[in-house]
Amino acid sequence: MGIIEDKKAHRAEARKIWSSLDRRSLEVLGDEVSRTLTESSLWQQADRILLYLAMKREIPLHLLFEESRRAGKEIYAPRVYGRKMLFHRLPGNPDEAVEHSDMGMAEPLTSLPVYKAVPGRKDLILVPGLFFSRDGYRMGRGGGYYDRFLSERSTDQFAMGIAFPGVLGEVPREEHDVRLDGLCCGGRIYSFGPVGR
Numbered sequence: 671m672g673i674i675e676d677k678k679a680h681r682a683e684a685r686k687i688w689s690s691l692d693r694r695s696l697e698v699l700g701d702e703v704s705r706t707l708t709e710s711s712l713w714q715q716a717d718r719i720l721l722y723l724a725m726k727r728e729i730p731l732h733l734l735f736e737e738s739r740r741a742g743k744e745i746y747a748p749r750v751y752g753r754k755m756l757f758h759r760l761p762g763n764p765d766e767a768v769e770h771s772d773m774g775m776a777e778p779l780t781s782l783p784v785y786k787a788v789p790g791r792k793d794l795i796l797v798p799g800l801f802f803s804r805d806g807y808r809m810g811r812g813g814g815y816y817d818r819f820l821s822e823r824s825t826d827q828f829a830m831g832i833a834f835p836g837v838l839g840e841v842p843r844e845e846h847d848v849r850l851d852g853l854c855c856g857g858r859i860y861s862f863g864p865v866g867r
Contacts, residue, residue, distance in 0.1 A: 676842040680809055684800035687836050688727035696729055699834050699856070704733035706857050707796075712828055716794035718744040720757050720785065723768065723776040728798045729832050735764070746785045748815070749777040755815040757785035787824055795820070795829045797850060802833045803841040806849040806862035820848045830854055 691699075707713045719738045724730040738745050739762055746757035747764070750771070758778035761767050768776045787793065797816055799808035808831050810816055820829050831853040838855060841847075853860045 673842055673844055677809065677812075680842060681800055681812065684809065684837055685727070688800065691727070696724075696727075697732075700724070700730040701733050702856050703729055703832055703854050704731060704737065706859060707734055707794075707830075707854055708737045710859055712794055712830065712852070712859070713738075715792050716743065716828075717791045718746060718785070718793045720746045720748075720793060720795040722796060722798045723747050723764075723778075724798070725775060729834065731796065731832070734796075735760075747776075747778045748819075749780065750775075750813075750815060753814075753818070755819050758782035759785065787827060789824070789826065791826060793827045795823070795827055796854075797829055797831050799831055799833065799837075801837050801839065801841055802831050802850075802853055802855075804838060804853075804860070806831075806851070806853065806860075807841045807843050807847055808850060809841050814846070817846055817848045820850075821846075828852065830859075 713719070721731050721734065722728065735745060745760045747760055748755045748757050758780070759782050760778055767779050767782055769779060771777050797808065797820070799810050801809040823829060829850045829852070831850045833853055833855045835855060849862060851862055
C-alpha cells in the first residue's frame with residue numbers, strides 16, 4: 671500500500687473513532703484538555719492563543735477560550751483563503767464575529783485583525799487533527815492548511831496538538847508533514863522539542 675492509500679485508510683479509521691463520540695463526550699474531553707492547558711506553563715507564558723473553532727467531530731475549546739479571555743490573552747482563530755489559512759483576532763464575544771463558510775465551518779470575519787508573529791512574543795497554537803503519533807506528527811483532514819501554516823513558525827510559536835487516547839498511534843507521513851512541538855492528550859502534555867521544524 672502506498673503512502674496516499676495508507677493515509678486514506680487511516681483517515682477512514684479515525685473518522686469512525688471520532689463518530690463514536692457524542693457531543694457530551696466531546697465536551698468532557700474539551701474541559702479536560704482546557705484545564706490541563708491552563709495549568710501549564712506553556713499557556714501561562716503565552717501572550718496570544720491561536721485556537722480552532724471546533725467542527726462537529728473535534729474537541730471543543732470553549733472553556734479554554736473563556737479562561738484565555740479572562741487572563742487578558744489575545745485570541746485568534748483560523749479562516750481559509752483558497753489554499754492558505756490566516757488567523758484573525760476574536761473579540762470578547764466570538765459569536766458576534768464568526769460566520770459559517772460554504773463547507774459549514776465557523777470562521778472569523780475577514781474584517782478582524784490578522785495575526786502576525788512578533789519576535790519575542792510567546793504564542794501557543796492549538797492544532798486539531800484526526801489522528802496523532804506519540805512523536806509529534808498528526809493527520810489532518812487532508813487539506814494541508816496547518817502543515818503550510820506551521821512550516822513557517824518561529825521558536826516563539828509553540829504548536830500543540832489536541833487529542834484523546836483513542837486517536838494516538840502510528841501516523842503515515844510524507845516529506846511535507848510538519849511535526850508538532852507538543853501534544854495535549856486528556857490530562858497530559860507531551861513535549862517533543864524543536865526538531866522537525
